[in-house]
Amino acid sequence: MAISSETIDEIDNAKEKNDLKILEAVFFVSGRFLTMQDLISLSDLNPVIIKDLIEKLKEKYDKRDSAIEIVEKSGSWKMDVRQEYSYIINKLATGSAEFSKAEQETLAIIAFKQPIKQSVVIKIRGNKAYDHIKKFSDLGLIKLKKVGRTNELNLSEEFYDYFNINEGENPLEETKRER
Numbered sequence: 001m002a003i004s005s006e007t008i009d010e011i012d013n014a015k016e017k018n019d020l021k022i023l024e025a026v027f028f029v030s031g032r033f034l035t036m037q038d039l040i041s042l043s044d045l046n047p048v049i050i051k052d053l054i055e056k057l058k059e060k061y062d063k064r065d066s067a068i069e070i071v072e073k074s075g076s077w078k079m080d081v082r083q084e085y086s087y088i089i090n091k092l093a094t095g096s097a098e099f100s101k102a103e104q105e106t107l108a109i110i111a112f113k114q115p116i117k118q119s120v121v122i123k124i125r126g127n128k129a130y131d132h133i134k135k136f137s138d139l140g141l142i143k144l145k146k147v148g149r150t151n152e153l154n155l156s157e158e159f160y161d162y163f164n165i166n167e168g169e170n171p172l173e174e175t176k177r178e179r
Contacts, residue, residue, distance in 0.1 A: 016053075019045055020060075023053045027070065027079035033161065035076050078161075086164040106132040110142060110153050119150040 026034070026042045034042070039050050054077055058070045067085045071078050099107065106129050110116055121129050133153065136142045140158040144151040160166065 019043075019049060020053050020056060023050065024057060024079075027057075027077070030078070033071075033073060033076035033078040039077070081164060083164070102128060103132045103135065107136060107141070110136070111155055111159070114154045115152045117147065117150045118144070118153055121153065 022043050023039070023045065026039065030038075030042070036047055036050065039045070040047060043050065045053070054070055054072075060066075061068050061070065067082050069080060069082050071080045102125075106121065106125050109121060109124060110133075113120075118133060121133065125132070133142070133144075133151075137144055139162075140156055141162060142159065143154045143156045145154070146152075
């Protein structure tokens with residue numbers, strides 16, 4: 001059997017479709033920004049191919065008028081929900097068991113009052129807030145800066161990425177506008 005150029009094209013197309021699915025799965029499962037090095041190690045694909053596939057994924061989601069998009073920031077990429085649908089994600093994220101109601105309240109105080117001293121949060125929320133603050137810090141949602149005998153708490157860039165909010169935007173104002 002002779003291999004024609006048509007057969008080679010079919011093989012190339014099948015390989016590209018498979019590579020596209022691999023990259024899409026990597027983005028879907030990661031849920032965070034990935035560097036080119038991350039993408040290479042997770043997909044075993046060549047960086048030139050990855051760049052091409054990222055563009056194809058962007059086009060695919062645009063053509064389908066999808067709620068999903070590929071976002072690029074500082075040489076890293078992430079699969080995300082388009083901004084106009086982020087209110088749904090925020091409802092899911094805050095309504096899930098991922099954070100207890102008490103944790104949500106502690107995080108809301110930090111978000112609203114930042115920068116805020118940890119000692120003030122503890123006075124407002126009680127000793128359980130130490131556990132909440134540790135969890136938020138471990139997740140990278142807040143930054144701790146030693147100030148005297150306490151820590152000053154601020155939201156991190158990861159907080160804004162996690163809740164799909166633009167930095168500097170007041171999430172409480174966004175919620176009021178949606179109602």
